[in-house]
Amino acid sequence: MAKHAVFSSGTRLWKSVDCVKSQLRLELTLACGQSFRWRETSEGHWTGVIGGRVWTLTQTDDTLWYHVYKNKVEQTKGCDRKRRAGTSSLEENKSEKKFKGRVKEEEDEQVAVTPVKEEEQMLRDYFQLNVNLEELHTHWGKADPHLKQIADIFTGVRMLRQDPTECLFSFICTSNNHISRIQGMVERLCQALGSPLCQVDQTTYYDFPSLTALADSSVEARLRDLGFGYRARFLQQSAKQILETHGPQWLKGLRSVPYPQARHALRTLPGVGTKVADCVCLMSLDKAEAVPVDTHVWQIAKRDYKFASGSTQKTITDKLHRDIGEFFRNLWGPYAGWAQSVLFCADLKKFQKMKETLCLVQPKKEEEDEEEEVRTTCKKTKMKTEGKETVKHGKTKSACCKKATKCVKNERVL
The missing domain is CATH 3.30.310.40 (TATA-Binding Protein)
Structure with missing residues (x-):
């Protein structure tokens, strides 16, 4: 073995x-x-x-x-x-x-x-x-100082070019879900409907199911038994619709059509909304300008970019999705989806320790500058009080430094 x-x-x-x-x-x-x-x-x-x-x-x-x-x-x-x-x-x-x-x-x-x-x-x-990520970071850094700070820590985040069938049907599983649970669902999907590839250290690896396997009439019931819930119907019906209406090569063919057309075509499938369509466009159909918008990205837009549109809404509408996407495309350019992935990655809980290093590095530099300002202020005070008693001068210097340091600390906390 x-x-x-x-x-x-x-x-x-x-x-x-x-x-x-x-x-x-x-x-x-x-x-x-x-x-x-x-x-x-x-x-x-x-x-x-x-x-x-x-x-x-x-x-x-x-x-x-x-x-x-x-x-x-x-x-x-x-x-x-x-x-x-x-x-x-x-x-x-x-x-x-x-x-x-x-x-x-x-x-x-x-x-x-x-x-x-x-x-x-x-x-x-x-x-x-073939995409030079360092050149993209240079371009983004000039347009967006906030992204530059994040990207300096989260270097090397690339967009994958996945098989469109695997990407689409994996992301249909993401509805109201989180990454670890999605991983388990995709693994069960492959075990149930995919072909075994090899066994390594008692772990059997499977290929992703074909459209034909996913479209079989028995699939919905089988996947419901495996814990897919309502997503089971979307998976089976989308595969069936693709084969009956478009043919097995249709998904790959969407790589050669414009982004709006590809997104619209994907949205005709059961269980595929705007966010899922944008994920598939970005991660498998060569649409680098696609910006998938979920609650994470919406919070990033409001928190870090003061994006006000739709701030009173409780859910992400199609219009809000388009508005946020256009905002970031205008800011970052034709590879906006790649830029968004850096911020999305940095916002995940599993990478918060890395993000904390950004928060530590920046204040440290500010602290050094502020401490230098304190020293300069104290030096000027010393010059003004020159000729007075040493004890009195010492108290003046001490009071000055303490007061300035206190101000620095309060500013940093705020």
């Missing part, structure tokens, strides 16, 4: 892509609610499924490392080859075995070239490594 790859065991099992952490940080990108299929299987090692293959990813300062596990079909073929080789070897003489061994090594070396290139391309596509 295969074991989860660990980088400390050596680099023999790993392949790599040049990628600095300012361009990608796995612990932020894979855990901020974009995809729900990644787990940290050991410290700094993330295991999940991309393109019907199981991957473990980790990184060093300037390199993204990846290991791809053989799926069940590949493992079976490997075992068959070994059995055939064992049977035939009894009938071959030593010279023939040596010759065939050399030929086999050469064949394996040639065959291995293509999968490595394919895997690297899949990884680059999944993380959209």
Whole structure:
């Protein structure tokens, strides 16, 4: 049985892509609610499924490392080859075995070239490594000082380019839900309807279900039994509608149409509102300008940007969603959805310790400036009181410093 790859065991099992952490940080990108299929299987090692293959990813300062596990079909073929080789070897003489061994090594070396290139391309596509994140941060920083402060701490948050079917049906599960529960639901969905890929450390990994599997008439009842509630009907009906009305390639085809058209098309599906449609547009359909708006983003807009429209409302209407989206698109530009993801990530409870470092760093600089101002004030007071008694001067200096320091502390608390 295969074991989860660990980088400390050596680099023999790993392949790599040049990628600095300012361009990608796995612990932020894979855990901020974009995809729900990644787990940290050991410290700094993330295991999940991309393109019907199981991957473990980790990184060093300037390199993204990846290991791809053989799926069940590949493992079976490997075992068959070994059995055939064992049977035939009894009938071959030593010279023939040596010759065939050399030929086999050469064949394996040639065959291995293509999968490595394919895997690297899949990884680059999944993380959209063609987009220069540092350049985006520079652009955002000029337009938005608040985002610059957050982005200086939360570097490396990228938008994934997921399979549209997986992205859509995962986000249908997000209605009135939280990340950890969504992860469990998506995992049960894959176990119930997806194909098994491989087993690693007694954990079986599954491919995401196909549209055909999701559209089956028995799916709703089966998913209700698994705790999906009303979402079970939306999942089955959306898959059925896509196949009957549009065809299996329709979702991927939405990548080539304008953002408003893609969002409108998605909203015709059962269980797909504006927020879910925007998530799918941003995270799988190449619509970098899409800004998904939920209660988190609404609070960010009101709290950090003094966004007043709809402030008296209790729910997010379609108009409010559009207004907030346009506000941020005008502020951040064509990659507004990427910028929003940085603020969304920073607002998650699991990352609050990182955000606290931002609050600590900024006041520290302000404190140093204010303390310097206190010293300057005290120095001027000393010059004015020069010639008076030492005791009296000492009291003046002490009172000045205490008063100024007290003011500094009160200002910082407010």
